[in-house]
Amino acid sequence: MLNAAQIEALSRLARIQLDARETAALVTQLGEILNLVERMNAVATDGVEPLAHPLEIDSRRRADEITEQDQRANLQHGAPATEAGYYLVPRVIE
Amino acid sequence: MQWEPVIGLEIHVQLATVSKIFSGASTKYGTAPNTQACAIDLGLPGVLPVVNARAIEMAILFGLAINARIASSSVFARKNYFYPDLPKGYQISQYEHPIVADGYLDLPRADGSLKRISIRRAHLEEDAGKSVHDLFPGATGVDLNRAGTPLLEVVSEPDLATALEAVQYMRAIHTLVRFIGICDGNMQEGSFRCDANVSVRPVGSEALGTRAEIKNLNSFRFIERAINYEIERQTELLENGRNVVQETRLYDPDRDETRSMRNKEDAHDYRYFPDPDLLPIRINTDEINAARARLPELPASRRIRYVSEFGLSEEDADSLSGERTVCEYFEALAQACGDPTQAANWVVGELFAAVRREGIDFSAVRVGPAALAQLLLRIRGRTISNTTAKLLFKVMWNGWDGTVDELIAGSDLQQVSDTDEISKLIAAVIADSPQQVAQYRAGKEKIFGYFVGQVMRRSGGKADPQQLNVLLKSALSVRDN
Numbered sequence: 001m002l003n004a005a006q007i008e009a010l011s012r013l014a015r016i017q018l019d020a021r022e023t024a025a026l027v028t029q030l031g032e033i034l035n036l037v038e039r040m041n042a043v044a045t046d047g048v049e050p051l052a053h054p055l056e057i058d059s060r061r062r063a064d065e066i067t068e069q070d071q072r073a074n075l076q077h078g079a080p081a082t083e084a085g086y087y088l089v090p091r092v093i094e
Numbered sequence: 095m096q097w098e099p100v101i102g103l104e105i106h107v108q109l110a111t112v113s114k115i116f117s118g119a120s121t122k123y124g125t126a127p128n129t130q131a132c133a134i135d136l137g138l139p140g141v142l143p144v145v146n147a148r149a150i151e152m153a154i155l156f157g158l159a160i161n162a163r164i165a166s167s168s169v170f171a172r173k174n175y176f177y178p179d180l181p182k183g184y185q186i187s188q189y190e191h192p193i194v195a196d197g198y199l200d201l202p203r204a205d206g207s208l209k210r211i212s213i214r215r216a217h218l219e220e221d222a223g224k225s226v227h228d229l230f231p232g233a234t235g236v237d238l239n240r241a242g243t244p245l246l247e248v249v250s251e252p253d254l255a256t257a258l259e260a261v262q263y264m265r266a267i268h269t270l271v272r273f274i275g276i277c278d279g280n281m282q283e284g285s286f287r288c289d290a291n292v293s294v295r296p297v298g299s300e301a302l303g304t305r306a307e308i309k310n311l312n313s314f315r316f317i318e319r320a321i322n323y324e325i326e327r328q329t330e331l332l333e334n335g336r337n338v339v340q341e342t343r344l345y346d347p348d349r350d351e352t353r354s355m356r357n358k359e360d361a362h363d364y365r366y367f368p369d370p371d372l373l374p375i376r377i378n379t380d381e382i383n384a385a386r387a388r389l390p391e392l393p394a395s396r397r398i399r400y401v402s403e404f405g406l407s408e409e410d411a412d413s414l415s416g417e418r419t420v421c422e423y424f425e426a427l428a429q430a431c432g433d434p435t436q437a438a439n440w441v442v443g444e445l446f447a448a449v450r451r452e453g454i455d456f457s458a459v460r461v462g463p464a465a466l467a468q469l470l471l472r473i474r475g476r477t478i479s480n481t482t483a484k485l486l487f488k489v490m491w492n493g494w495d496g497t498v499d500e501l502i503a504g505s506d507l508q509q510v511s512d513t514d515e516i517s518k519l520i521a522a523v524i525a526d527s528p529q530q531v532a533q534y535r536a537g538k539e540k541i542f543g544y545f546v547g548q549v550m551r552r553s554g555g556k557a558d559p560q561q562l563n564v565l566l567k568s569a570l571s572v573r574d575n
Contacts, residue, residue, distance in 0.1 A: 014174075055373060059374060059376070065118060066118055067118030072129050087178075088235060
């Protein structure tokens with residue numbers, strides 16, 4: 001079953017900060033969802049093709065053409081910090 | 095204990111489309127930052143990705159070229175991680191159902207046999223943007239022009255046994271993707287790059303050791319050095335009774351070493367799931383057959399044919415078969431002049447030299463195969479010598495627009511194959527060189543070349559060399575009493 005440590009690991013990966021109360025609530029709520037999945041796992045599905053998408057239609061494809069123009073000024077309008085055309089973020093060191 | 099390395103490569107092939115894999119923004123390299131990153135590439139709310147038909151077509155072509163299975167249905171998945179140059183917080187990739195699976199490539203060994211390298215899969219994905227760390231004090235700059243550029247990630251099985259073999263495999267893929275026209279292969283611009291998975295194990299062991307992944311190797315030289323460094327590092331750890339840690343390492347070419355890159359806490363947990371924005375790609379047999387019909391004869395097959403059918407040396411066959419423009423030129427020339435060996439000599443010799451000298455692409459050569467064939471026919475017909483032909487070739491290269499015969503007639507370079515005329519020149523040289531004649535007749539046969547040179551010079555380079563050889567030999571062997 002799901003435990004608090006797993007919720008903490010997932011919240012770290014998702015960059016979502018949770019306090020103890022929220023973590024405990026999620027253990028219960030996510031646990032219930034997993035219980036449902038568990039019950040569905042019990043259904044015999046031999047011979048049923050897995051479905052990646054509920055729509056049984058083909059993916060539309062677009063022609064390889066340039067249809068977008070430079071929108072940098074508009075798109076950077078809402079960015080917290082830009083300089084020389086770049087988006088600026090806190091320093092990342094690899 | 096004896097250790098053996100086990101190496102697998104993940105090669106990122108940037109597909110040569112003009113627009114991105116899920117948006118209509120340009121993929122052109124080297125433009126001003128963020129001028130080619132549209133709302134879809136930025137992952138703004140409400141946008142919907144639509145897949146580029148050409149990217150799918152290129153993936154199919156590659157799959158056919160490595161004898162792989164093309165999936166009748168393949169699925170895009172989200173690979174979730176955080177990094178500033180990945181604006182959506184996930185990369186659209188393929189996970190469980192890649193478009194291409196179970197292919198292989200045969201590498202020629204030195205002894206002529208083949209080593210088969212299995213290719214587990216090749217999947218479509220989008221590239222991330224670029225982070226610039228050294229331009230702004232205290233901040234990282236993000237350029238998202240590259241975000242959304244189509245990549246085909248080609249994943250080999252761990253079938254490679256040495257760093258050199260890994261390089262050979264990488265070169266073969268590099269040749270192949272350029273040959274079938276799906277990638278420009280430009281490694282400086284990052285169009286072709288590679289991650290290497292390296293582990294070592296005791297010789298004879300079946301189990302694989304713990305592997306390290308070396309990231310972003312973008313030159314053939316670096317990949318060889320990085321793998322060799324990594325083999326040594328791991329062997330040393332194991333010899334000393336320590337363990338190899340599964341991790342990602344970055345190769346530093348300046349210090350010629352790899353070093354740990356990401357901490358273990360965030361070890362690969364990408365929480366892949368099918369992307370609900372994109373429907374599965376369905377590919378039917380008609381589409382595969384149409385792609386197969388467009389697939390050119392591949393380098394490996396041409397190399398073998400050039401040896402067996404045309405009688406070329408392995409070396410010439412190798413240098414003529416790697417590039418499509420070269421193959422097509424050579425085959426047209428061989429057909430038109432009727433002598434594949436002569437055609438090969440000229441392409442590998444004069445044409446490659448001219449292309450190198452001018453720093454141009456082979457597709458820009460300035461003498462076409464039909465015109466060059468005329469010149470080669472005149473050599474074989476003994477109208478001109480090979481030396482003269484090389485001179486005339488230069489004139490043609492620099493923009494001669496008449497026929498080869500007009501060029502020969504106009505330049506007074508017709509080969510002298512008049513026996514009398516050559517004999518006169520020989521007699522004169524023999525008369526002028528009593529010392530050399532004596533040496534030759536005393537058994538110093540190497541001096542024969544001196545006579546050839548003298549007669550050639552007096553003929554202005556126009557004496558037919560074959561005739562000259564025969565006449566000169568007989569003239570020198572006659573002793574005047």
